Structures are given as structure tokens and as C-alpha cells.
Amino acid sequence: MHVxxxxxxxxxALRDAExxxxGSTTLIVGRNNSGKTSLVNVFEKFFSPSDDVKFVLEDFTTSRIADLEHAxxxxxxxxxxxxAxxxxxxxxxxxKALELVPAIRLAITIEYDEKDNLAPISSAILDLDETCHSVRIVATLAAGDPGKLLADFGEAARRAGSQFDSYKWLRRKFNEYFTAxxxxxxPVDDSVTRELKPSAARSILAVRFIYAQNKFDDTPADKARTLSKTFEAYYRASSTDDKRGQNVDRIEDALALASKELDANYDELFEPFLDDLSTFGLELMSPLHPPRIVALIEGAAVLRGSTRIQYPSGDSQYPLPEGHNGLGYSKLIFTILQIRGFIESCxxxxxxxxxxxxxxxxPEAHLHPQMQETFIKNIEEYIKSKTDRNVQxxxxxxxxHMVARSGFAKIRYFDSTEHHISIKDLSTFQADVKKTKDGRETLRxxxxxxxxxxxxxxxxxxxILIEGxxxxLLLPKMIARCAARLQRQYVSVIEVGDAYAIRFRSLLEFLNVKTLIITDLDSVDPSQKKRISCHPATPGACTSNSTLKxxxxxxxxVTDxxxxxxxxxxxxKVRVAYQVPEHPAGPFGRSFEDAFIIANAPVLADNLSSLxxxxxxxxxxxxxxxxxxxETHAYEIAESLRDHKTDFAFDAMLLDGWKVPRYIDEGLQWLTLP
Structure with missing residues (x-):
């Protein structure tokens, strides 16, 4: 059984997203502000066990907030x-006005099979169809009485007149009118429904949230206590477990013995103070009796106020406080402890x-790349080792690094390039590519x-896809020279070699991200059996580049x-850039190197001695x-540099006044546009 x-x-941001x-691990990826956190938050708002988590006006999609004013x-x-x-x-x-009043909905589909224990979801099973093995739970935040909301909203606006601030009124009154x-x-008939109590819905689906912004710091003194507090929560979750409860009982017994000794010491310490009370006739105030100070020590309270996490130093002689530990290690401990605490509480x-x-x-926050790969690789095995129940x-x-380890099937890509968020399933992408010609090879x-x-x-x-x-090496400088706006954006530069850009076609079209492919003309002589490379101006020359063909x-x-x-x-959203003449009827290159030489022949001639x-x-x-x-012999020069392309790039970096070859300049200019 699983969601x-x-x-x-x-x-x-999720106006209408599915x-x-x-069944085990889902990896959500996408650019910043693409709605990833919104998905987490909507589950938290509806299913968090804490009563402190409430909806606010800003949880509505912005266009729907405007609908309230129109309504x-x-x-x-x-x-x-x-x-009238x-x-x-x-x-x-x-x-029409009532229809404009918005509602937030989270519809969850649960699949089960005949082997599952259906008792926990029995209240959500509404059909008798033996072939149907799914249930749906729909959580809704809506106005309990939309007519009263709009009437009161309108009356408040009438009373305030021109000074009325509808946004502030809605924020202040939001939880009076909107309820979950x-x-x-x-799943087979939307008209068949049954109301569930919030507690019943949350007993079907238990959720836990581990957020990235944990309050870890590098405080050098013994002040950082994030992990200590997390261990307190784990202690409380474990106290009712039969097996671990034996350990808890032993802790409580030890504290009881300590309490008796403290009682005797308290009697001696506070005796003068209690004698002072008798001076004021306390024992005459029946039925009052002189107080006694006793020690009541509880395990959770001791952890909360008097316990610290410490780490042994290099020689194990001097313990170091929690704040001395690295952020990555603390983050990993915190995350694992939260996972285990969730399993225990459930x-x-x-x-x-x-x-x-x-x-x-x-979870990658503060973790170095190897720890990130280890985390995503081991998370499923770790959870399975701690419980026999399915935790998604x-x-x-x-x-x-986590994406690379996960594979396509688990990835869900949040695409925010259009006017709304769409969620793309890379398992669907994987299946679709397999069906195409050479699809399995492309996928591999x-x-x-x-x-x-x-x-x-x-x-x-x-x-940007590049070949070599x-x-x-030169792309950052080329961007700075002719497309500086790209320096303020997150541009992924992928080196794909001579013949592999076309392998990315299906993935690039799926991701829908604006992409520039900088590739080479790769002219070959068709009159030769093996189609060996030739000068790009050779009559009848054609390209061997699969992307261009x-x-x-x-x-x-080549002429075409x-x-x-x-x-x-x-x-x-994809454009290709390949070598073209720097000026009309002028020479043009076959590769980046001869194109650069043609574009910068004067600079190279003036600085040849320094190369x-x-x-x-x-x-x-x-x-x-x-x-x-x-310029005339750029092709021959580039051929002599075939095995020294890196050295050529370093030489170019040290030149002053060089310009970007025209084909790359035009491509980068296109990429800067929205």
C-alpha cells in the first residue's frame, strides 16, 4: 500500500499540478522558485500533527487572491x-461571485493490493468494485460559508470607504472564514464521498518534515544544542517502546535514587528558610503545613536542560562540545535521528x-559531494532496516550528485518556464524514449x-552544450565579452564531445529549458570513401555532424x-550555432580553433612572439x-594544433583585444533573450 x-x-505556485x-523514494528537482517547497508545504498544512501549522491568505495562488476582491x-x-x-x-x-471564492485542494490517491491490511483505510473505501484497488482522500481549505464571507467583506469595505485595505482585512480575518x-x-465516481474527521485523515497518512534550514552553527563554545534537543525528542518517542522502554526504566530508576539523596541535601539547605516561615506563624494557618523541597527528576527533563552532546578529542582525553563539530556531520546526525524518530513514533x-x-x-545542505551520493544511495536500505512497514x-x-545516483525513474522535474508550474515525470520520459528508434541506446x-x-x-x-x-575554457570570457547578462543567471555548461549533442535532444525537449548548442561544421569530402575531413570551402563538402544533419x-x-x-x-527553446564567415564572402572555419584564428588574425599576427x-x-x-x-591558412594552422587544443585555449586567454567568433556571438546573444 502506498501513495x-x-x-x-x-x-x-501550484495552480494545478499533479x-x-x-513507492519508495521520489526525488524532486527544478530551478529555484519552481514550486518544490510548495509541494512539501501543502502536505504539512493539511497533515502536520502540530496545531501550530495554519493556512494563511498568501497560501492561495496570487491570481486567486485577486479573485476574492473581484468576488x-x-x-x-x-x-x-x-x-433595484x-x-x-x-x-x-x-x-458568479460565489464561484470566484477560491479553495485549496490536495487530492491523494492510494493504491493497495489484496495482501494489505485494509482496516486503517476502511473509512476511505467507498466502492464495492473488486477490480478497484485504490482510494482517494481530498483535503480542502475553503470558506465554510462563502456568502457570509463576501457579505462581511463588502460591509467592511462600505464602512471604511476609500481607506479600506482589502488585503489587510483578508489576512486578519482569514482563519475565521476558511477551514480545512x-x-x-x-475513485470511480466523484459524486460518492464521505466526510472524514481531521484525526481520521491523519491516522491514515502520517507525515514528517525535515527542513533544510536547521539551526546549526559553528559556535565554538558549548552553546549549540540542536542535536541535544533532537535526542530529547528521540527519548520521548522511545519511552513507550517495550524493548527500549527497559533502558528508559533503568534511567528513571537511577534518577529516583539520585532524587532521594537530593531530598536529604535539600532539607539541610532550606531548613533556615523554613524556620523563617514559622516566624510568620505558618503552622497556625490550618490546614497549611510547612513545605518540603523534594527532587522530582524526569528523564526527558534531564535531557532537555542538563544533557549535552560531546565528541572525543583526538587523544580521547578531553571531550569537545557539540558546537565544535562540523556542520555536515551535525546535519547528517540530525537527519538520521529525525528519520529514526519518525519511524519510532509511527x-x-x-x-x-x-x-x-x-x-x-x-538533505545535501552542508554535505560534501561524496556524502550526498552516499545519503541518496543508502536512504532506502536504512529505512527498510529499521521497520518492516513501507515508509515513502x-x-x-x-x-x-543525488540526481546522478537516483536514475530517471525516481525524478520529478518542476518546470516553471511557462506561466504556471508543471511537474514532469522522468519515469514517463524514460518509457517514451525507449519506444523511439535507437531509444534504448540513447537512454543508456x-x-x-x-x-x-x-x-x-x-x-x-x-x-549551453559545447564540444571541446x-x-x-574560453566560454566564461566569451560570455563576459558579448553576453554579460548570462553572468547573472545559472547557466549549465555541458561538454558533450564531437558527436553526442544529438543524444541530449529528447531530454532537452522534455526539460523545456532554453539551450544553445555550440558545435562544429565538421566538413568532410564526400568524394572520399572514408569521408575524411577537408577544408570547409572544398567544393561539394558536407558535414559529418549528426546534430546538424x-x-x-x-x-x-556545407553550402546549405x-x-x-x-x-x-x-x-x-533550442538553437544551434556553428561556424559562419566573419564577414560576407569571407573565409569560415571547420572547428572552433580555425574560426577563432580567422576572427582574430590581426591580434594573433601582432602577438605571435608571445604565444x-x-x-x-x-x-x-x-x-x-x-x-x-x-586568416587564409587558418584551417591548416588549426590542423597542426589538433593535439594542442588546451594549449591554444591558454594562449588565447592571455591575448588582449581578441573577439568572440561571430557564430558564438550570435548564439550567446540569442541565449540572453527571455
Missing amino acids: TRAKVTNFR IQID RRQFTDAAQLEA GDNEAGEALRS TYRAVS SQASPQPALQILFIEE VVITTHSS FLEQYMELHRCDMFFADKI TAER KWLPAKEA LLAAATKDKASK ALKGHFERTVGEDPGAAVI
């Missing part, structure tokens, strides 16, 4: 129409919850790439590629070549 999906309506939840005006206009005798028009407008309700809804609950979901927000884990993360490549490289495209504002080392601009002849219009180089690769230039075009000679 399979959740649909959220009108909650913050997410598939994995108030329409409701007032309806009353005026009815007062036009009841039909007034009633129609009143109905829970219903079981038949196992001791009566009745035990049917389902348990643990939400962990950004939902993790929000910005860690490319992508999965291996994720394992071997930082897969940060899931968190990027923009993506030279482009990677099969994707964008889907042309093979040079004649391609800008619109042919882009499709939706580490000076000899390669001179062996190709002679000593002291002019700019025109370097």
Missing part, C-alpha cells in the same frame, strides 16, 4: 441589482497509520552520462548550412606572417 499520486490546486509519487465587488453589485428589483440578474451575478475539511472520494502510535511519508528538504520518502534537492547513454558527470541541467536557467576543451538545421551540404536562415537554426604555440604557426605559414596570411 501513488497527489494533485494540488490553488496552493501558491505529481506521481514513487466582493460582484457580490455587492448583485445586492444592488436585487434591491432585478432579482434574476442579481442572482446570476451572485452565483477532509473527504474520502470514490510504530508506537495507536492506531498505527496506514501510510507514512517522510519529506526531506535539501520525498526528497527535494539541488544536488546534481544519458544514464551513464548522469552517473559520470555533474548533471546540473535539472536546476539551470539556461543550458578549448570552448569550455538530423536535428538543426537538418542540412548536410551557410545559407540556412536564423529561424532554421532554432526549434522551440607558446608560436612554432606551429611558423611551421605552417612561415616567420612573421601577416594577418591576411594567418
Whole structure:
């Protein structure tokens, strides 16, 4: 039995979003402010065991807050129409106003099989269909009486006149009018429902939230007590467990003995004070008797006020306080302790919850990359080792290392590139790619790439795919020179080699992130059997680049590629950039190196003596070549540098006044646009 999906309506950024939840671990990824935390928060608002968690006006999607103001005006206009005798028009407008009053909904689907114990969810099973093995619970925050809300809202506006602040009034009165309700809804017939008490709904689904912003610090003294307080909570959760309760009993027995000794010491300490009380005739005030100071020591109280976490020093002789421990280690201890405490509390609950979901927000905070990979790799095994019940884990993360370890099936991508949030299921992406030609090979490549490289495209504002080392080393400087706006955005730069950009096509189209592919013309001579590389101006030359041939601009002849219009180089949010002449009818390159040489021939000619690769230039075009000679023989120079591309990039970095090749300049300019 497990939660399979959740649909959220009108909650913050999630106007209408549905997410598939994995049976064990779900990894939620996406750019900042893409709605990941909103998903966690809506579960917390409806299912948190704490009464302190309440909804506020700002939990509504902003457009729906505006609807409340529109509803108030329409409701007032309806009353005026009815007062004027036009009841039909007034009633129609009143109905429209009531329909505008928003509600937040969280619809949860639970799947079960015949082996499961159905007693905990029996109140939510509403159908007799033997083939149906699912239930739905719908939690709703809505106005209990929308008509009264709008009437009072309108009256308050009338009394205040021009000074009325509708936003402040709604914030102040919000919890007077909006309440949360829970219903079981038949999965086969929406009209069949049953109301559930909040306690009944929370007994079906138990949740725990471990947030990223824990109050850890590097306080050098013994002041940081975050872990100590967490151990206190674990002590309370364990006190009712039969097995661990034996240990708790022994702690309580030891404290009882200490209490007796303290009682005797208290008698001696406070005797003078008690004698002073008799001076004021306390014993004459029947039925009062002189007080006695006694020690009542409870285990949880001792942990709360008098217990500290300490770590042994290097020689184990001098203990160090909690605040001396590293943030990453403390974070990991805190997270694991919270997980175990949740499992303990659920196992001791009566009745035990049917389902348990643990939400962990950004567990990578303070953890180095290896610890991040270890955490996501071991979380499922750890939970299974502590309980025989299924605990589903939902993790929000910005860690490319966790993404690389998880695989596609568990990833849910929050796409905020459009005007609303959409949640994309990469398990669906995985299944769809498998169905395409060469899909399995593409999927295998992508999965291996994720394992071997930082897969940060899931968190990027923009993506750039490049072919080689030279482009990677020089790209930051090229961006600074011609597209400085990109420096203020999170741009994921991915080095994909000579022939692999097209392998990313399905994933890039799925992610819907604006992407620039900087690739090479890769001209080859079609008259040769093996199609060896050739000068790009060779008559009849064509490209060997799969991206250019099969994707964008889907042309093979070099002449056709040079004649391609800008619109042919882009499709939706992806654009390709490849070598073009720096000026009309001028020479053009086959690779980044000869394109750079053509664009910067004058600079290279003036600074040739300072280049580490000076000899390669001179062996190709002679000593002291002019700019025109370097430009004309750029292809031959680049061929001689084939095995020295990194050195060439370092030489270029040290040059002053060089410019970005035109094809990259145009591509980066396109990428800066919204």
C-alpha cells in the first residue's frame, strides 16, 4: 500500500499540478522558485500533527487572491441589482461571485493490493468494485460559508470607504472564514464521498518534515544544542517502546535514587528558610503545613536542560562540545535521528497509520559531494532496516550528485518556464524514449552520462552544450565579452564531445529549458570513401555532424548550412550555432580553433612572439606572417594544433583585444533573450 499520486490546486505556485509519487523514494528537482517547497508545504498544512501549522491568505495562488476582491465587488453589485428589483440578474451575478471564492485542494490517491491490511483505510473505501484497488482522500481549505464571507467583506469595505485595505482585512480575518475539511472520494465516481474527521485523515497518512534550514552553527563554545534537543525528542518517542522502554526504566530508576539523596541535601539547605516561615506563624494557618523541597527528576527533563552532546578529542582525553563539530556531520546526525524518530513514533502510535511519508528538504545542505551520493544511495536500505512497514520518502534537492545516483525513474522535474508550474515525470520520459528508434541506446547513454558527470541541467536557467576543451575554457570570457547578462543567471555548461549533442535532444525537449548548442561544421569530402575531413570551402563538402544533419538545421551540404536562415537554426527553446564567415564572402572555419584564428588574425599576427604555440604557426605559414596570411591558412594552422587544443585555449586567454567568433556571438546573444 502506498501513495501513488497527489494533485494540488490553488496552493501558491501550484495552480494545478499533479505529481506521481514513487513507492519508495521520489526525488524532486527544478530551478529555484519552481514550486518544490510548495509541494512539501501543502502536505504539512493539511497533515502536520502540530496545531501550530495554519493556512494563511498568501497560501492561495496570487491570481486567486485577486479573485476574492473581484468576488466582493460582484457580490455587492448583485445586492444592488436585487434591491433595484432585478432579482434574476442579481442572482446570476451572485452565483458568479460565489464561484470566484477560491479553495485549496490536495487530492491523494492510494493504491493497495489484496495482501494489505485494509482496516486503517476502511473509512476511505467507498466502492464495492473488486477490480478497484485504490482510494482517494481530498483535503480542502475553503470558506465554510462563502456568502457570509463576501457579505462581511463588502460591509467592511462600505464602512471604511476609500481607506479600506482589502488585503489587510483578508489576512486578519482569514482563519475565521476558511477551514480545512477532509473527504474520502470514490475513485470511480466523484459524486460518492464521505466526510472524514481531521484525526481520521491523519491516522491514515502520517507525515514528517525535515527542513533544510536547521539551526546549526559553528559556535565554538558549548552553546549549540540542536542535536541535544533532537535526542530529547528521540527519548520521548522511545519511552513507550517495550524493548527500549527497559533502558528508559533503568534511567528513571537511577534518577529516583539520585532524587532521594537530593531530598536529604535539600532539607539541610532550606531548613533556615523554613524556620523563617514559622516566624510568620505558618503552622497556625490550618490546614497549611510547612513545605518540603523534594527532587522530582524526569528523564526527558534531564535531557532537555542538563544533557549535552560531546565528541572525543583526538587523544580521547578531553571531550569537545557539540558546537565544535562540523556542520555536515551535525546535519547528517540530525537527519538520521529525525528519520529514526519518525519511524519510532509511527510504530508506537495507536492506531498505527496506514501510510507514512517522510519529506526531506535539501538533505545535501552542508554535505560534501561524496556524502550526498552516499545519503541518496543508502536512504532506502536504512529505512527498510529499521521497520518492516513501507515508509515513502520525498526528497527535494539541488544536488546534481543525488540526481546522478537516483536514475530517471525516481525524478520529478518542476518546470516553471511557462506561466504556471508543471511537474514532469522522468519515469514517463524514460518509457517514451525507449519506444523511439535507437531509444534504448540513447537512454543508456544519458544514464551513464548522469552517473559520470555533474548533471546540473535539472536546476539551470539556461543550458549551453559545447564540444571541446578549448570552448569550455574560453566560454566564461566569451560570455563576459558579448553576453554579460548570462553572468547573472545559472547557466549549465555541458561538454558533450564531437558527436553526442544529438543524444541530449529528447531530454532537452522534455526539460523545456532554453539551450544553445555550440558545435562544429565538421566538413568532410564526400568524394572520399572514408569521408575524411577537408577544408570547409572544398567544393561539394558536407558535414559529418549528426546534430546538424538530423536535428538543426537538418542540412548536410556545407553550402546549405551557410545559407540556412536564423529561424532554421532554432526549434522551440533550442538553437544551434556553428561556424559562419566573419564577414560576407569571407573565409569560415571547420572547428572552433580555425574560426577563432580567422576572427582574430590581426591580434594573433601582432602577438605571435608571445604565444607558446608560436612554432606551429611558423611551421605552417612561415616567420612573421601577416594577418591576411594567418586568416587564409587558418584551417591548416588549426590542423597542426589538433593535439594542442588546451594549449591554444591558454594562449588565447592571455591575448588582449581578441573577439568572440561571430557564430558564438550570435548564439550567446540569442541565449540572453527571455
